[in-house]
Amino acid sequence: MSPRGVATPDVRERLFAAAERVVQRDGPGALTSRSVTTEAGCAKGLLHTHFAGLDEFVAELCLDRFARTATKARALSELVGKGTVAGNVDDVAQALFDSGGPAVSGLAMTRPAAALRVREALEGGAPGFATIQEAVTGYLEAERELGRVARTLDAGTAALAVVGTAHHLLMTSWPGAPDPRPEMTRLVATLVGRT
Incomplete structure (x- = not known):
């Protein structure tokens, strides 16, 4: 335990990881x-020193994890023509399940005030599923131009299917449920092929 009066490094991430x-x-x-x-x-009051309460903490945890995945999705533009298309898209989709995935999603649903804060932040422009979908769409369009996916691939619909399925799996899973990752990998391969 951190001694009283001694700074705790990376407090937010330490608390987020503990919550997960x-x-x-x-x-x-x-x-x-x-x-x-x-x-x-760490000290019992540390969470309330950095957050207005548990609802704010939960909202910030969810928004932080969305932002991390959005950053990974935006980085797809640097992978155009590299690796496999399915592997690159699957990596982003799998990132939605990292850091507690279904457990954190379920947590947000159990706290209405936290869910409202998340919704308001997303409406205000915080990165979320829409940001991830846009990045995957742009990536698939660029790969289509290179001929690495079928010319007939509707990039926007494929991205929606990936993000929508991830959302569905996150919202309908629970701690201890079967791992949703293999289903996600199969979906991505079905949508974009194994290239």
Whole structure:
């Protein structure tokens, strides 16, 4: 445990990672500010020092994980013509399941105030599923121009299918449910081929 009065490095990420572990292990109902700080090995009040409350913390956790995946999706533009198209798209789709995936999504759904904060942030331009979909669409269009996917591929529809399926799998999974990743990989391969 961090001693009182000593700065805790990377507080947000430390608390976010601890929350993901609590939710994955014990489910969304087990998440409290105390369970997070205990799991993080830090002072009990640290979460409330950095966040207005548990709802703000949960919202910020969800938005942070969306932003990470959006950054990975935007980086697809640097991969045009490199690796395999299916592998590149699948990496982005799988990133949605990283960092707690279904557990974190379920957590946001159990806290209406947090869900509202996330929705308001997304409406205000924070990166989310739409940002990821746009990046995948642009990537698939560029790969189509290079002939690495079928000329008949509707890039926007394929991107919507990938992001929509990820959203569905995140929202209908729960801690301990079968791993949704293999389904995602099969979908991507079906949509864009194995190139």
